[in-house]
Amino acid sequence: AQKITQTQPGMFVQEKEAVTLDCTYDTSDPSYGLFWYKQPSSGEMIFLIYQGSYDQQNATEGRYSLNFQKARKSANLVISASQLGDSAMYFCAMREVTGGGADGLTFGKGTHLIIQP
């Protein structure tokens, strides 16, 4: 079974609109972290935002926020006021802290976001 599922292979959004990128995860580890990375066409992986499983509040970083719904095992990324420069691949990833998985990250397949003027 996939540990990270991103159901939107591609999305087209008008500039200045808000964007929600979906991510669901599967783990039995009580302690885990969820990450979002952006990969523009130039190829580098850019860290955007992190949410810990015990964090009480949803994480925010500038225009990025993470809509964390623990019971539903979802960690959607919300980008407010989208910009042309937001066009990129976006990856959701998870690290299971105790037992189980490797110390690295398990990635979803990604969502290709295209912002249209």
Place this chain on the structure above:
Amino acid sequence: DAGVIQSPRHEVTEMGQEVTLRCKPISGHDYLFWYRQTMMRGLELLIYFNNNVPIDDSGMPEDRFSAKMPNASFSTLKIQPSEPRDSAVYFCASRKKRVGGNTIYFGEGSWLTVV
């Protein structure tokens, strides 16, 4: 602060040749990871080190692949002999040892093409 530094950025090599990819992690980071990204398989963890010691190499695809970390500031991923199916982007990443978030920071990747 300098990020994770990888070299070469791009390499084109002929099948059968040895390929060596290099990585300098962020200073002070305890963990180093090698990932491979392909269209078909996405991002895969190949191997990771903790304090220069290989911890899990279960993602290394074949004996043709090997990785070393002789000191805290340098790691190599070697493919010998290389094959066309090894063509991919290889990322090195690092993080500090700390309970909780421990954001993993990636290098810019090494784009390998084996012809």
